Amino acid sequence: MPANPPSLSAHDLACRRGDRLLFRRLSFALAPGAACHVTGANGAGKTTLIRAAAGLTTPYAGEVRRTGALALLDERSGLDPDLPLGRALAFWFGLDGAGKADTIMARLRLEALAEVPVRYLSTGQKKRAALARVLGQAAPIWLLDEPLSGLDTASQGLVSELVREHCAQQGIALIASHQPLDVPGMTSFAIEDFAPAQQEHEA
């Protein structure tokens, strides 16, 4: 853990996609141990918010401030489709200096899939593999975009469990999902509350 406690905050954030303003005047601040659940319909701007928080998209206005390393989970796994899962994950574990690769694989029930090329994995298996990558990174800030989509009930419970553990270790989690998570003390906001009024029922 770094000497500085992690933090993630947005100040008067506004983001666009193309010409359309998705949300504006969005502010939040997450202290160590805080989890925040962003809800919203498809296309409301959840993914854009996550990417802005990650610094991968320049906001239209406002700013994101953060202390500490980021781990991002989105619909793209970042794993080479032609490689067996074990080797594809080993690349990221190697970069991140993850020590307990076997423990992480076992936690996400991936050991049996280690020899299977990534392109043969199902959506849910790929999602679990991406979660393994996030765990290996051991970053204090987690940005999870739709972490539950494609997962079966047991794995959905596991995601909630991982987030609870992460927050118990003073980690921060910003989660965009339209499904509920079982994390006590998690704050939540709907991204539609920050949509510009005149575009709410755009033709």
Next chain:
Amino acid sequence: MIAALLRRDLAQFFPFTGSGAALPVVFFVAVAMLFPFAVGPDVNLLARTGGGVVWIAALLAAILPLEKLVARDIELGFFDQLKLRGMAEEAMMAVRLVAHWLSFGPPLVLATFPAAALLKIEGETFQILVLGLIAGTPGLAAIGLMIAALTASLRAGAALSGLLLIPLALPILIFGAGALARQDHISLGFVAAISLALAALAPFAAGAAIRAAREN
């Protein structure tokens, strides 16, 4: 981090380890093999024109790997994940340039030996041809990387990149093939200079291109 990325990129693109990465080299030799069939087995004609054919084959072979060079890793979110770990886009592209050149330059130079035998290129001409390809392929790789990064987010990117590479590679072709006609080493110096300038520029241009591709 750089070393780990280079290892991964090489495994992706190197002939016989990567997916279909040997195709450019096979294509290159196939063109050299077809040419004598098309113009006839006149030894003098082959020796005079063969060097130019090898250069054109090299240029066309440089187009083949472009489709997978950058676009696939953007779709995978691979560059995003590296960015989160603090790596600059320029560094990612510099590594990609080295891996791309290593997986296509040296194999092409090696394939020049059978190609030259098929085209009756010998002695001084052969030497200048090989030196020219060694000097010119880094430039071709750099042009290819820039184009692959620029067209990565376009739907017709693959077809477009072939069309874009040809005019940009013209200076390398003129000096490289020109050295064969005049049998001099000065033109080879020009080829090397163009290659170096392009290789120095490519990581920055390609890095800016994948940054821009991320914004939409």
